[in-house]
Amino acid sequence: MDNTADFLNRIREMLSEKFSEVTVNTWFGDADIPEISGDNIVLLLSSTFKKNIVLTKYREAFEDCVRELFSDDVPVYYMTDDEYKIFLTQKETTIDGEEGHTFENFVVGSSNRFAHAAASAVASKPASTYNPLFIYGPSGLGKTHLLNAIAESINKSKPIFKIVYITGEVFTNEIILAISEGKTQEFRQKYRQADLLLVDDVQFIAGRPSTQEEFFHTFNALYDSNKQIVLTSDRTPKEIDKLEDRLRTRFEWGLLADIAPPDFETRSAIIWKKAEGIQVDLTKDMVDYIATMITSNIRQLEGTVKKIKALNVLMDMPVDIETAKKAVEDIYRANPGLNPTPDYILSEASKYFSVSVQDIIGTRRSQDIMQARQVSIYLVRKLTKMSLPEIGGVFGGRDHTTILHSVNKVDEQITNQPDFQKKVEMLEKTIRG
Numbered sequence: 001m002d003n004t005a006d007f008l009n010r011i012r013e014m015l016s017e018k019f020s021e022v023t024v025n026t027w028f029g030d031a032d033i034p035e036i037s038g039d040n041i042v043l044l045l046s047s048t049f050k051k052n053i054v055l056t057k058y059r060e061a062f063e064d065c066v067r068e069l070f071s072d073d074v075p076v077y078y079m080t081d082d083e084y085k086i087f088l089t090q091k092e093t094t095i096d097g098e099e100g101h102t103f104e105n106f107v108v109g110s111s112n113r114f115a116h117a118a119a120s121a122v123a124s125k126p127a128s129t130y131n132p133l134f135i136y137g138p139s140g141l142g143k144t145h146l147l148n149a150i151a152e153s154i155n156k157s158k159p160i161f162k163i164v165y166i167t168g169e170v171f172t173n174e175i176i177l178a179i180s181e182g183k184t185q186e187f188r189q190k191y192r193q194a195d196l197l198l199v200d201d202v203q204f205i206a207g208r209p210s211t212q213e214e215f216f217h218t219f220n221a222l223y224d225s226n227k228q229i230v231l232t233s234d235r236t237p238k239e240i241d242k243l244e245d246r247l248r249t250r251f252e253w254g255l256l257a258d259i260a261p262p263d264f265e266t267r268s269a270i271i272w273k274k275a276e277g278i279q280v281d282l283t284k285d286m287v288d289y290i291a292t293m294i295t296s297n298i299r300q301l302e303g304t305v306k307k308i309k310a311l312n313v314l315m316d317m318p319v320d321i322e323t324a325k326k327a328v329e330d331i332y333r334a335n336p337g338l339n340p341t342p343d344y345i346l347s348e349a350s351k352y353f354s355v356s357v358q359d360i361i362g363t364r365r366s367q368d369i370m371q372a373r374q375v376s377i378y379l380v381r382k383l384t385k386m387s388l389p390e391i392g393g394v395f396g397g398r399d400h401t402t403i404l405h406s407v408n409k410v411d412e413q414i415t416n417q418p419d420f421q422k423k424v425e426m427l428e429k430t431i432r433g
Helices: 004-016 021-028 048-070 081-087 113-124 143-157 168-181 184-192 209-224 245-251 264-277 284-293 298-315 321-334 342-353 357-361 367-383 388-394 400-416 418-432
Strands: 041-045 076-080 133-136 163-167 196-200 228-233 255-258
Touching: 004 021, 004 048, 021 048, 041 048, 041 081, 048 076, 048 342, 048 357, 076 081, 113 133, 113 143, 113 228, 113 255, 133 143, 143 163, 143 196, 143 228, 163 168, 168 184, 168 196, 168 209, 184 209, 209 228, 209 245, 264 284, 264 298, 284 298, 284 321, 298 321, 342 357, 342 367, 342 388, 342 418, 357 367, 367 388, 367 400, 367 418, 388 400, 400 418
Parallel strands: 041 076, 133 228, 133 255, 163 196, 196 228
Antiparallel strands: none
């Protein structure tokens, strides 16, 4: 086969012999395989929701196809785009010529100066200053950038270091798979032999006894061996619901560093830096406009600059204030935090409640899963224009009366339970960005 597209198309054809064309197109139509080697295959799925469905329902069939094409067992890793970026620990160059996430292109301001300094110190002298380093703050403010920068810096200065870079969700999925396949020893070797362990969104392990147990022993093994650990989360250890006390204590052993939304000057500097990196000439009034309109998310700032360049190159629109306004409007429409999709709401609820998406849409009825499910249904009803039957389809084919009951149940709890009301409001705020 000439390329990965041919390979994936052949797999789709083979899957079509087992499942309907609609099923294959729904779950694999926008999938991608970035590269193929004899060692492993990475299958990229467009959302966490799709990834969980594929892992639950179609994994065995997919891997049967891979085995048939290779005439051998080749490991398959299932990832979203964001997880794949984290998987790539070395510095990379994107198609528009900009650099990857490094310390050099991280814009430092008052809101992130402390976290940047701490990350730089860890990169300079791993395991000798702050261990663990725990970076926390809302999504889209640069936590993952700092993790990548640490990995890139240490990879340059200490090429013999074994660096393991993972998300809390992937760690959870891997331990579940290792237990089910009787490969826990291999799993432990992968993590406990690391010189540097970087875990993004570590809050996802909370509420999962087996995962927390394994992470506890992994943490201890690395810490006792004087290996560096860096963790990120959307909240402090004390605020992570259902995190075991023994883990919470260990997360606080080293240094806690927060990242807050950037001020106007820092937002402007980020825009200028991004524009320089992708070679688009912005005017001061364009930068001021973007920095005024987008205030809390660095990814949206960078996305707006890239949108301006795309409008200029692809649509021949001038690089002026009107194009900037158009780009901001498009970012607002595209941003899931402003116009949340059911997939996005489920993804954020999954992280917040430390319950998998599959459990939320599934049939299990434990108290924590039921709460996550009902709140998710409530927020999909509130934040989208979907009808009750459409929402039922998202949540495993439930009928409209069940959906309505969940909405009414959450409404009642919000009215009568102030603590519950704050919890729902916090999750909604996170979803809205």
